[in-house]
Amino acid sequence: MDLYKTDPEFAQRFSYFAFEEVVHEENQQLDEKTRYISILATLIGCGGVEAYRELLDSALENGVAPIAVKEIVYQAADYLGYGRMLPFLNATNEILRERGISLPLDGQSTTTITDRLEKGIEVQSKIFGEHMKEAWKTSHINRWLAANCFGDYYTRNGLTLAERELMTFCFLMAQGGCEPQLIAHVKGNLNMGNDKDFLIKVVSQCLPYIGYPRSLNAISCINQAVEQ
Template structure:
């Protein structure tokens, strides 16, 4: 059921929800984001919480408001590392359906910059740029760490279409939205800060995404930001 249909079946609820999400939250003093950044955070959050129908309803609005299709596709691709293919797959299908309906080419937009031969090296370099030089050898701790460097960072973070600061922001949104990932959320809050996404920025991201994930996970995200700031 679409948003317009819900306005008919649940008019009072929709009136309050839309006022909160699309007016009050957006216009809250000192909590705003530029429109493309806000939509990028929201679509990452919807993917992170598994909100398929909300994603289907809101993705066209994000496109109409100027969010780049490249950024959308790259966000969906990167989510596979934090959600797994089982939860990411439907969002790729929905994205392609909506792109087709809007006559946007569905073929991949961003491009890989690594090869099978250098993905581990380049992934470790990306980790080190985000988290510090000590990460250059973190892959040696075991095969999962090696996969993390080569696959998560080497295959996806190094792609064109989003810069490292944007990729860290969407990762923060994936983690905050799914909940139960607070150790990783704190680590990626630090990574965001290292990329220039300071605590104030991250709190604004949480504020703009709160209508889509609720208060408990939003408050946990704020606590993680504050812990990262202190550490």
């Protein structure tokens, strides 16, 4: 549906805010690829599948490779669950096929079932510090976290570790109610070189898609992580 026909006043104001005011705000700009991967992850995080469909073509046309899109969606399974991730995977496959892109894409896995735990622990330690080498032993959930979340997904090619931490920040920011985890992953982002100013730019560019309350909560979490 063309909102300029059905809801012209809303469409005019939203488009000006999201695509002019926010994009060009002084000292809050991001390169197009980073802006789009952040927005895609944020839309997945908030369940905005229709808006995701609207923006995916633009993302693909502005430097986001199909493999990167798939990696964003795959990683969402750990932070949103399969139930909320699946509509985005289906939408992505549909749009890629419409663009004439053959599926499946080239595989990006770098682990096996037998070494995923070991390599997941290694990645966790790179992001969060040496103490993570023992964290997996504290419970079966933490073992799954190391082997599945980090071993199955963070170790994949297609996104850098810094980009993967950024995606996680966006997933957590957008779904809300995950502030303790969001603070932890702000620290992970800082360790990966995604500094405070950069993360605030990400929040700014994603605000039109998740609204003010969750954006302000994310800023608060950034500040808390920096203070800690």
